[in-house]
Amino acid sequence: xxxxxxxxxxxxxxxxxxxxxxxxxxxxxxxxxxxxxxxxxxxxxxxxxxxxxxxxxxxxxxxxxxxxxxxxxxxxxxxxxxxxxxxxxxxxxxxxxxxxxxxxxxxxxxxxxxxxxxxxxxxxxxxxxxxxxxxxxxxxxxxxxxxxxxxxxxxxxxxxxxxxxxxxxxxxxxxxxxxxxxxxxxxxxxxxxxxxxxxxxxxxxxxxxxxxxxxxxxxxxxxxxxxxxxxxxxxxxxxxxxxxxxxxxxxxxxxxxxxxxxxxxxxxxxxxxxxxxxxxxxxxxxxxxxxxxxxxxxxxxxxxxxxxxxxxxxxxxxxxxxxxxxxxxxxxxxxxxxxxxxxxxxxxxxxxxxxxxxxxxxxxxxxxxxxxxxxxxxxxxxxxxxx
Ligand code: 3PG
Numbered sequence: 001x002x003x004x005x006x007x008x009x010x011x012x013x014x015x016x017x018x019x020x021x022x023x024x025x026x027x028x029x030x031x032x033x034x035x036x037x038x039x040x041x042x043x044x045x046x047x048x049x050x051x052x053x054x055x056x057x058x059x060x061x062x063x064x065x066x067x068x069x070x071x072x073x074x075x076x077x078x079x080x081x082x083x084x085x086x087x088x089x090x091x092x093x094x095x096x097x098x099x100x101x102x103x104x105x106x107x108x109x110x111x112x113x114x115x116x117x118x119x120x121x122x123x124x125x126x127x128x129x130x131x132x133x134x135x136x137x138x139x140x141x142x143x144x145x146x147x148x149x150x151x152x153x154x155x156x157x158x159x160x161x162x163x164x165x166x167x168x169x170x171x172x173x174x175x176x177x178x179x180x181x182x183x184x185x186x187x188x189x190x191x192x193x194x195x196x197x198x199x200x201x202x203x204x205x206x207x208x209x210x211x212x213x214x215x216x217x218x219x220x221x222x223x224x225x226x227x228x229x230x231x232x233x234x235x236x237x238x239x240x241x242x243x244x245x246x247x248x249x250x251x252x253x254x255x256x257x258x259x260x261x262x263x264x265x266x267x268x269x270x271x272x273x274x275x276x277x278x279x280x281x282x283x284x285x286x287x288x289x290x291x292x293x294x295x296x297x298x299x300x301x302x303x304x305x306x307x308x309x310x311x312x313x314x315x316x317x318x319x320x321x322x323x324x325x326x327x328x329x330x331x332x333x334x335x336x337x338x339x340x341x342x343x344x345x346x347x348x349x350x351x352x353x354x355x356x357x358x359x360x361x362x363x364x365x366x367x368x369x370x371x372x373x374x375x376x377x378x379x380x381x382x383x384x385x386x387x
Contacts, residue, residue: 002164004167007140010106014050014051015136015139016052018034019038019145020034020035029073031344035081038168042082043082045140050106051101052110055112055132056074062119063119063120071112086111088111089112093132098134118152123152126156126159129155129156139158141158141380144172144173144359148374148376150375158379168360179336183302187304190329192310193219193309193339194218195219195236196233197236199219200236212251213240215251216286252297255287256272256287258285272287285319285321286310295324298331299332302333304332304335306335309322309341322349326345327351
């Protein structure tokens with residue numbers, strides 16, 4: 001895939017696909033991580049005198065204009081972070097947008113409206129992709145977080161313009177390729193979150209490369225002998241167990257848990273061995289013995305990949321396990337964290353700055369690590385004028 005560095009951009013109109021799918025609260029951007037992550041590419045283009053046209057989705061408006069999902073709050077945050085004016089149009093294509101682009105000078109920035117206001121975006125409609133391409137001379141994709149979606153602004157447009165990867169996309173691919181290639185060992189994978197069935201692909205792929213797999217979070221319940229988890233979850237857990245044995249990977253599941261029991265006498269917090277959980281008790285965290293074991297295992301690692309909090313970290317005291325894991329991950333020589341929840345957990349534990357890499361992708365990261373080809377990356381590789 002060609003790099004933005006290899007394009008001659010001065011005086012050119014460059015359409016940049018970014019992933020500004022950020023959480024909003026009260027009409028403002030609640031977490032600007034993804035916007036910050038795109039700044040190097042945007043600044044680079046501005047400094048070289050390109051006309052910069054930014055396109056992003058926000059949320060899932062399903063082809064309709066949803067007022068709360070307009071990109072105006074994103075434009076305001078971007079302007080503040082860049083220290084440059086950012087114009088915003090209420091549309092993505094058409095004569096009005098083309099006129100706005102024509103009025104821009106070198107180094108100026110225009111943010112298009114949420115591309116998912118058009119049903120043609122997710123349908124990857126070639127005429128919509130062509131209309132986007134008409135705005136620009138070159139296409140740069142820096143939207144790693146949505147690289148697993150074959151949409152008009154991620155895949156379609158690359159057929160009509162010379163295309164390249166931005167700095168964020170390049171770095172994400174390099175770091176994640178490193179995990180699939182020859183990670184420094186021991187390589188330890190920590191997985192949490194809700195459903196093990198959703199993660200079979202990525203866990204299988206990583207197990208073929210890892211020395212240990214540590215499982216926490218809601219998904220861990222599927223591994224317990226008298227598990228009340230749904231059949232599909234228990235089935236998935238059995239598959240993981242079988243594969244771990246085949247790969248010779250050490251698999252650690254929780255030996256104890258913490259949670260809460262709501263009864264007539266009120267709320268009672270409990271900690272118990274995983275073979276002696278209180279009846280009717282809700283599991284909300286790994287227990288202290290599991291946290292200590294996980295911490296030791298991570299402490300011996302040269303490379304760690306962590307996806308998914310191991311407990312309900314937004315509700316103390318059930319953040320204890322995730323905080324212990326986060327601190328251990330951050331102390332590893334190479335640490336890669338994927339998924340918005342996990343990044344938030346690392347920030348809540350105060351260790352985000354110590355991590356080697358926080359991926360801006362959720363689904364994209366897991367698909368890539370599962371060994372799937374990301375359609376947006378494939379589109380760059382085969383775009384007009386690509387090597
Ligand atoms: C994400 O947040 O994972 C990406 O922006 C993709 O969003 P989507 O899952 O709505 O396609």
